[in-house]
Amino acid sequence: MGKAEERNGPYSQDPEASTIDSQEIVKPIRSWKGYIWDTWELPKDQRWLLFKVDAFILTFASIGYFLKNLDQYNVNNAFLSGMEEDLGMYGNQLVTSVSIWTVGYIIGQIPCNLLLTRVSPRWVIPSLEVGWGIATICLSAVKSYKALYALRFLVGVFESGFYPGIHYMLGSWYTPREIGKRAMMFWLAGYIGQLFSGFLQAAAYQNLNGVHGLAGWRWLFVIDGILTLPLALLGYLFFPNLPQNGKKTWWTTEEEHKLSIRRMEAVGRVGKEKWTKAKAKRILLSWHTYLLPILYILWNNGGPQPAMGYWLKSFNSHPAPLPGTTFTVPQINNLPLTSTGILIVIAFIWGWLSDGPCRGARWPFIYAGAIITTLFTVLMLKMPLYENIYGRKVVYWLSQFGFGAGPLILSWINEICSDDTEKRALLVAMGNDLAYVVQAVAPNFVWKTTDFPAARKGYIYSLVLQALLGKFVAEVSGQS
Incomplete structure (x- = not known):
């Protein structure tokens, strides 16, 4: 078997055929329809294939990530809704619980992503969901913050392979004109x-x-876990194999399977290759x-930590910083959500612009x-906490208006490393993994719970990282 067949499977094309495929399969966008949504301009066979891929990969992945973030961030909402008092978390226990989750998250990412190059994602990804769903339900029964630590570690381990694994999957099915929008939709x-x-x-606090005999914050963990498990079980049935692993996914026809391989070949996205000393050296150097x-x-560590909830809760302190102004528990939970809504709209626009009008350019965004x-971090650092309340x-x-670049960074890695699927899987996971290594350590020094809502050290730290991000973007764009 030749090199191309070994890497790409039995449907690999010769160089001349690949050139033809590249011209026929990956055409530049030519009309307004293609700029709005890429599949509207594609031939019927590709359009139907991508409809299926969007339905079974993007939909499953997006719902799964929605539930993952419910299960990841619910501890912050629970903390603001009674868990602090019930478990005696009056020091830095919340930050410590986040750091412990992060340690578990760090441990599993690279092994899980490399496993996806050898074992079908159909079995790996849903199994991770089952694990974190069960661990989340168990959080409803904790009696101390030490038990919370142990279960948060398990949630982190099981959640570790999902985000980088899905980005690797997106890079295995979508071309550069398609991946940015979908990566953004998944992340959002x-x-x-x-x-x-x-x-x-x-809602849990008010109604349950x-x-x-369960506090409202405990019901949150029960509900989140119960929502996760059915989707995980559906994943065993509907989540696909990789196009080039030689095994057709049941919901594709034989012709669609061959087409999915040719689409990836047309953009230089290769299949698996054996690990050798030469390959390891090539990646290392x-x-x-x-x-x-x-x-x-x-990017991951340079964004300021969400501080609005702590700021709102600080109005209820004794002595009150601004007598006569207080906020209820629902207000403390709900008012900060406006920033997330704004981010969702702006980030999707960035993904759409990056794929379409900007022709796959990632670095400008x-x-x-x-x-x-940087601008909003300076404002949060310099504005008085309790003077212009509405302005703050x-x-x-x-403040999260500029925080939409993450999915485009991982899409960029997928594209730059197209010619080596193991390196692609490794670097997508490594970026996310090492980001969380820093996140496991830095908040204990620069984002201490006791420093909020002012958090001056944290904002200065964010400014330094944003400056470095700008420098490294320029370096990578010059190299690639």
Whole structure:
């Protein structure tokens, strides 16, 4: 078997045929319909294939990430809704619980993503969901913050392979004119989950607090876990194999299976290759290995931590910083959600512009995000906490306006590393993994719970990372 067949399976084409495929399969966008949504301009066979792929990959992944973020961020909503008092978390226990979750998240990411190059995602991804769903339900029964720590670690381990694994899957099915929007939609589904978590906690607090002897914050964990498990079970049936692993997914025809392989070949996206010393050395000495993950590390850690909830809760302190102004638990949960809603709209526009009018360019949006985030970080650092109350609310609401670059960074890695699927899987996971290594450590020093709502050290830290992000974007765009 030749090199191309070994890497790409039995449907690989010769170089001349690949050129023809490239011209026929990946055409430039030519009409307004293609700019609005890429499949509207594609031939019928590709349009129907991508309809299926969107239905079974993008829909499953987006709902799964929505639920993952419910299960990841519910601890913050629970903390603001009674868990702090019930478990005696009056120090930095919340930050510690987040750091412990992050340790579990770090451990599993790279092994899980490399596993996807060898074991079908149809079995790996749903199994991870089952694990974190069960662990989340168990959180409803914790009696101390030490038990909370142990279960949060397990949630982190099971959630670790989902986000980088889905980005690797998107890079295995979609071309550069398609991947940016879909990566953004997938990522934004998680933000919708984070947004919905606040509404869900408010509803649980108002309607279920005390039912069957459980506090409202405990019901949040029960509901989140129960929502997760049915989707995980459906994943075993509907989630696909990789196009080039030689095994057809049941909901594609034989012709669609061959087409999915040719589409990836047309953009230089290769199949699996055996690990050898030469391959390991090639990856180790590649500039990709060192510069690309740094982009995601800086982006992930450079955004200011959400502080509006702590600021709102601080009005209820004794002595009150502004006598006569207080906020209820539902208000503390719901008012910060406006910033998430704004981010969802702006980030989707960025993904659409990046794929279409900007012809797959990723770096301008990463660079612009760093500039915008720097501006709002300076405002949050310099504005008085308790003078212009409405003005500070607006700044908090707009503070995530520039934070939409993350999915485009991972799409960029998928595209730059098209010619080596193992390196692609490794670097997508490495960027996310090392970002969380920093996140496991840094908040204990720069984003201490006791420093909120002022958090001066944290905002200065964000400004430094945004400056570095701009520098590294320029470096990578010059190299690629």
